[in-house]
Structure formats: structure tokens, C-alpha cells
Amino acid sequence: MTVAAWGLALLQALLYVALAPLLAGWIRKVKARLQNRRGAVILQPYRDIYKLFGKEARMAHTASLLFRAAPYIVFTATWLAAAAVPLVATGLPTAAIADVIVIAGLLALARFFLALAGMDVGTAFGGMGASREMLVSALAEPAMLMAVFTLAMTAHSTNLVSVVDHQLASVDLLRPSYLFALAGLVLVAIAESGRIPVDNPATHLELTMIHEAMILEYSGRHLALMDWAAQLKLLLYGALVANVFFPWGIARDAGIGSLGLGLAVVIAKLALLGVALAVSETVLAKMRVFRVPAFLNLALLLALLGLLSHVILEVGA
């Protein structure tokens, strides 16, 4: 049993890596269609990564060893964080290793090195991106923790599998805390994965960019890893919203049938989320950087309201 479970966990982790570019490609495709363009094929992100791995990586004269190590650390930390979020099945041992606080910590570790890598070459763009990224995360990370804590407190556990189980077993879903936490987490997910209206993944316009500014100096396999890590992070947040807030359909045993169903359901959920994201990115405009704190404060406020409405209204009742 345990060997099989660990095998499944490994498979799920590999599935994350394999699916991440697909989600990015799907969102790009839907967005292109919404804008009356044909767009690149859905598999384009895979081609980009393949192409980048084949190209030579170059580094600035001023870059240090940290610059070279950062892509590997960023990718690894993001991947490990993703491996602990249930994607297809719940009964996996990875969830016991890392609860939701550890996941937030691993994402923060990745961000720490991403920001440092941005500052390493010593260009103004890199510093600017790092500074903005740390501002965004300084507000988004507590909001994310609060949103997940709301669910964790409801389930009396920070273990995501327990949270999902509790969610599946509960009857009254339309609790105020649940709605607040969901709204807060969605805003955080948009900010953290660098999407419109906080950041724009498709531009190199220096006045607006955050994420792209930090990885501006990367090339070749280093750039491929950084891009892949960003796609993984998007998928992680997608899975968090899809499986923790809407867990129905997730496989609860290791049978082939339920696993297949779980995979199909989660792909459908992620596809839906992707459409929603593409629509919102099409109708919304990118915000000025100094409007972003207001956006994130809203997320923090919503998440805190969720937590407070839980501890005040729902615990005693």
C-alpha cells in the first residue's frame, strides 16, 4: 500500500510538471479566441520550453553564482510545493509531509530566490521587478494564508487532505467564511501568478512589468526553468482553488476507475478556471502599480473577514 501510495504521489508530482504548460497554453488560446485572433496552438508552451532547453544559456559579466543556481532552486521549491497540493487523489502521503503553511513557505522560498536573482546582475529593471514582487507578495502571502486558514480552522486541520475530506463531508457549503475565503484566494491567485490586472505575462513594457523584469537577464535552460516554474505556480493555485473549494470528483481511493474520473474532473475544472481567467484578462485592464496595493488589501480584507466570520459566527453555532 505505502509503496503504491508513494508511487502515486510521485506520479501526481510528475503530472503537475507535465500539465503546467498545457494550462498556460489553454489560457493563451482562449484569450486569443476572445480577442478574435487565432492564437498559437495549445501545445506552444511545450515547444517554447523545448526550444529554450536547446539554446545556449548566457550570463552577464556581473552575475554571481546565485544567479546560476536560482532557476534550479525556484523550480524545485515550486514543484515541491505543488506536489503537496492534491490534484487527482487525496490519500497520498505527500500531504502529511507538507501542510498548507509549508506550501506557502516553499512558495516564499522560490520567490526569495527569484527576487534575489533579479537583483544579482545589478540592472535597474531587475531591482525594480524584485522590489515590486516583494511588495505584491508582502500583501498577497498573508491574504493567502488567511484564506486557507479559514478552511483549515473549519476542518480543524492544516493538512490539505483533511481539509478536502472535511469539505466533501460537510453539508452547508454556503457559509459566509467560505465565500469570503474563496474570493480572497482568487484575488491572491491572480496577483501571485502574475496575471492581469496585477502584472502582465505577455509584455516587456518596463513601466508595468514585475515578473518579467526579474527574469529579464535569463536565457536558455535557465529561462526555460523560470518560465516552467511560473506555469507550475499558476497550476498550483488553480488546483488549490479547484480542489480545496470545489473538491467533488477527486479520487479518494487508489482504484483505476476513481483515479481516471479524478483526472478527468480536475482537468475539466482547471479548463473552466482557465476560461474564467482568460475572460477576466480580456475585459480588465492592467492596473497602475500603485493601485495594486489597494487590490491586494482588498484580498487581505476579504480573507480576514472570512477568518473572523468563521471564528465569530460559525464556531459557536
Add this chain to the structure above:
Amino acid sequence: MTLPDALLPAGLAVGLALLSALVSLFAARYPRVLRVLAMPLFSLAGLAALVAGLSALLGGSVSIAELPFGLPWLPWQVRLDALSGFFLGVIGVVSFAVGVYAPGYVRGFEHGRDSLAALGGFTGLFLAGMLLVVLADGAFLFMVAWELMSLSSYFLVVFHHDQAANRRAAFLYLLMAHIGGLAILLGFGVLASFGGGFAFDVMRGAALSPGWASVAFVLAFFGFGMKAGLVPLHAWLPEAHPAAPSHISALMSGVMLKVAVYGFIRVVFDLLGQYHWQWGVAVLAIGSISALLGVLYALMQHDLKRLLAYSSVENIGIIFIGLGLALLFMASGQEVLGVVAFVAALYHTLNHALFKGVLFMGAGAILHSAGERDLEKMGGLLRRMPWTGLFFLVGCIAISGLPPFNGFVSEWLTFQSALQVWQLESGVLRSIVAIAAAMLALTGALAAACFVRVYGVAFLGQARSRAVRRARQVPPGMRAGQGLLALLCLLLGVLPTTFIGVLNAVPQQVLGQGLAQATAHGWLWLTPMSPRIASYGAPLVAVALFVTLTLGLWLLGRGIRRVRRCDAWDCGFAPPGPGMQYTATAFAQPIRRVYGLLFHIDEGVEQQPDGRRRHRLQVSDRAWGIFYLPVMRAVENAARQVTRLQSGNVRIYLGWSLATLLLLLWIIA
């Protein structure tokens, strides 16, 4: 005098510290004595303290002895139990590393004008004072040792006394240390008057009414909080800690603040022995505010040592959040949760001592080799000082609370206890704890921003001044001191269950029960309540990180030596120069703007005499305007009123004396 066997290492530690102080006197004539004799003795004292602490934690016995000093009716008693053992260990490990680091650092002073005898002498006395505070088993010895610690550290702060700013900082420190000391003395007075004696054993038995207990609590919280640097009593800390030589800053921030935490735990948890939720709320609120304001002010500093001092305020705040939660849960009858929060606070105490030690030593190494404390003039130091850069990076990651290092474990434990708040009866308390958890999360994220800024500006990029460009590797001893603490940061992060198992004796002694569940599932798993509620496989996370990273490097980094160098792309602009880099001030600008209300910002454009214009930006602490200036004004006004008595006429003065004498006689009679 005979000491019980268990107290021998502790006695040896105090003795070695005093010997190191004594030997340093010869440094006045032979400067080398400090480096080759006094500092190794200091290091040995730290090692002995570490051994004493560990044996008390592992042995679990309580040993008591009476010293042949003190007054006939007030003997000096010492006692080594689990709580003092833990703090002995904290003092010992940092002192040991500082002793290894210091010889290289003080070498730079050998040709200066400052007195090396004073430096070594007061350093030894400082350590002896801290050790005796922790060992004292009565208010009398405690206060004597406390004053020894405060006074000797005053002389260390004022060591570079040729700068007026340092003298001012030291005076402020002396003043506030004594106001705090007075409050502690009064707190002991309350306990002693109910218990009928100054020995801690007698105080433990005192039956205080809740009202008087609260008075004692407030006095202890004020006094120890002042020493620990809780907002708004922190004003001395960012002035005094940077003024001292860097290895002393490491001791002050890493260890002395912990002695204040020890005093608070000893008085509130051990001696008072009763818990009220109001106390918990007060400690939690002050702790959260300290944590948040500490990190925000740290973000605004560009003097590296000052920044680290503000970050100590933040971390002390996190420790007090844990202690406040512990009080709150104990008062509400949730003992298990109280123990979790208490262990989290202890673990963070140890962690902060380690990583703040690394960071201050790193700042000292930069000061030693480049003579620079200002972040705006640093840059590119990772290439100049790779080892210091590596250890400093470990310190930065650990203090930002990121896995797999130690700071993460204590924050994780604090969150875990806060998340069990649903077990409390009162909705108000539940929401207070929830808000405190939110503030802790915000603090953690801001701390990461703060240390990305420090590391990115100081160690990455290009050098911004000539001295930094020419910085050289520091001597091996200095590197070893930093490396030792950095390694411990990693170990405590990877094997938390083992260390918490050792530290478990403290809550067992103080709160009456340990954290049996935490270690019940083997060294791989940290499960504070039960595996269903929460578990963290720290070694597994670390191994997974390591294996995946190695695999990735091996698979993809085969051509690692073949990476070609070129000019930075930078969107096609000209190759960037050092002056084009983002500065520390620029990095913090968005955060300064978002949290502008919390700072006192003085910003504008100045016309220079030569016609040039200059941008002026001064971010200062609001606490001065709100808390300190009114007090200063009141004192000055009172002094002005008193001068009315000064008529210059001797007969009137004699009349005042007579009146005072009569009044006193009347009161006594």
C-alpha cells in the same frame, strides 16, 4: 564552598567568564592578550555554559546551591533547572561562536586608541552577568546580576566614545535600562511582600490576589519588555545595539534580549503561577504590534546594523506572540495548546539567537574588511567574500521564516497553536487571536522583503563604493564563528523534532506538562497536536529539496562550466554601471508609500548653498513623537518648577531641610 556536581559546569562557565575579564586587564599593556587569551577563555566559558544547559535539559534534575556571598540574611542562592538550563544553552552557544569570531574582529582595534582592556574586561563581566541572571534563585542575586549585565553592556555600547552619537545612544540605553530595572525591582517587591522573602522558592508559594498579581505582572512586563525592546519601549535598542562593536552587537541582540525573555518567563509563568486571559491579550497585542512595526522600520533603514537591531524588535515581538498565546490558552484551560505556543516561543528564542548572531557577525565582517555599514555603499560582496556571503544568505533565509531553515519551524508552531483558537469559548478572544495570526503572516512576508533587500543590495550586483570594491575575505576564525551558527540554523530547521524533544523538559517543569505528541511519531515527523491536525516532515522536505536540486543540476547543468559571459542585456540599453542599480531606499519605496502613515517621513528638495538641489529623505520612528517627547517635556517642566525653590538664600534652604526632616520623622512615627 562546594558546588553540587550538576552545577560544576555552570560554575566553571561563570568562573571562566570572570577570568577572561581579569586576563583582559593585561591587554592595556600587551594588546595581543585579548586575542590570544581572553577571547579563547570567553569561548570556553560559552562552551561550559552550553554543557551545563544541555545536561540540565537532558538530566531533568534541579540542583540548588548557596554561594558564600551576599548578606547574612540574604544569601545568594543559585539554581539550575530546565528553564535556566535552556537559556544557559542559548547564551552558551552564541557566546562560544562569538568567542571564536572575536579574535579576528578585535585585531582591527589593536592599533586604535580605544582601550582593549575595557573591551575584554566588560565583555567577560557581561557574560558573567547574563549567566548569573539565569542561575539566580532569589531576587537579590537576580537584581545584582541584572545590573552587572546592564552596566557592563553600557560600557561596551560606549566603547567607541569619540563619536557623540554613540555617547548619546549609550546614555539613552543606561537610562532606559534603569527605568526597566526599577520596574522589575518593584515587581519583585510585590512578590516578596506577599511571600515574605526574596528567595524564588518563597515567592512561588506566595498567595497573591488577582489584583496584586496583575500589578506584579504589569511591572514585570514593563521592566522585562523594556529590556527586550518591545514597542513602544524599544527606542534605545536601534540606537544602542549598532553602536557597540559587532561581536558585542551579536551578543546583545542574540543573547541579552533573551535574558529579558527569560526574566519574563521566570516571573510570569513560574513565580506568579496564575494565568489570566487579560494578561494574554496584553502580551499578544504588544507582541503583534512590535513584530509588525519592527519589521516595517527595519525595511526603512539603510544602516545595516541598525536594520538588524530593528529586526530584533520584530523577532522579540514574535516570541511574545507565542508567550501571549500560551498565557491565553493556559488561562482558558487549554493546556496542550498553551504548551504548543510556549514551545514555539522557546524555539524562536533559540532560533533568533542563532540567526541574529550570524547576521550581526556578517555585518561585522563587512565592517571589518570594507569599513562600511551603509547599505547604499555596498554591493557585489558575494564575489569578494564568498563564505561570509553564504553564511549571511543562510541567516537571511532563516530569519525570513522560510523552509527548510529554523525560523520556519517556530513560525509554523506559532501558527499551529493560533489555528486551534476554535477551542476557546469566547468569540472576542477567538477574533483577537485570528487578527494576531494575520499580523504574524504579514510580518513574515515583510521580513522576507526586508532581507531580500539587504542581501540583494549588499551582496549582489556591483560595488557602489571603492572600499567595498576592495573588500577582502575575513580571517578563518571569523568565518568559523559565522559558519557554526549558520550550520546550527540548518540543523534546527531540518531536525526540529529532535530538538523539541530535548527542549520538552522546560514546559514540563514550568507548565506541568510537555509536548508528548510532538515527538510521538519519530524524528521524521513534527506533530504538535496529532498527525490528523497537522504534521511537518522537515527532514523529508529538506531531503526532497536536496535530491531534486542535485538531480536537476546534474541533468541540466552538465555544461555548467561552459556558460558564456556577456554584457547584461537590460532591454538593450548600455551596460549598467554601479550607480544605475536599484538602491536600498528605492527598493523600500513602494512599501514606504503603502505604509506611509506608520512612519514619520520628512521628504523634500533642499537648495544647497552652491545652488545645487538635493533630495532629502528622513524616515524616523513615530514612537519618539508619541511616547518619548511628551515624557521629556513633562520632566523638563517639572525641573523648571523645582527651580523656583532655588532662591540662593541659605536660610530658606535650611528651612526646607528642617521641614523635610520633620515630615520624615512624622511619617516614620
